[in-house]
Amino acid sequence: MASLFSGLDDAVEEVEYEFYDRVTLIDAGANTSQITCSRWCRDIGLDWPGDLVRGNGSLSFDHLDVTVPCCASVVPLNRLHYDWPIGFARFEVSAMNLTRAQYELDTDELARVADLLGHPVEQILAHY
Ligand SMILES: [Zn+2]
Structure with a gap:
């Protein structure tokens, strides 16, 4: 390696x-300052992913589909818009x-x- x-x-x-x-999830730490729904409806906020991971019990997921808090759409986590990769x-x-x-x-x-x-x-x- x-x-x-x-x-x-x-x-x-x-x-x-x-x-x-x-x-x-491979996160960017403090580099991420904004997450937006894939429908661009509004800023989801940075507390939501932490709540999601705590509810999931880890950073690993069986599937990436989640219900976003802004518009209750079910979208894959990798399709949300993150301001930093x-x-x-x-x-x-x-x-x-x-x-x-x-x-x-x-x-x-x-x-x-x-x-x-x-x-x-x-x-x-x-x-x-
Ligand atoms: Zn939305």
Whole structure:
């Protein structure tokens, strides 16, 4: 797994990876400041996802369909509009505290990670 970030070894404080049994919310922490229903009816607010996760008992879900509080529509969590990218995945690699000036992986680096994993990847930038 270390080879995923070869060339970045000195720039990454810690790398962790995890497989999940179910599709799991990969959040962006404090980077997310607004969530809007897929019908754009109104801001859902940031308390709602926390309540949802507490009610669910974990960040992992059997299915992503939820009833949103704004208009009572049933929509998949991954179709809501988040002002900062988040993800839903069964595998996560976390590179913590990149110390280089460019703190996100560029297109070539993401393509290399995807090649090594044999699966498309998305980058979620989280701040806690
Ligand atoms: Zn709505």
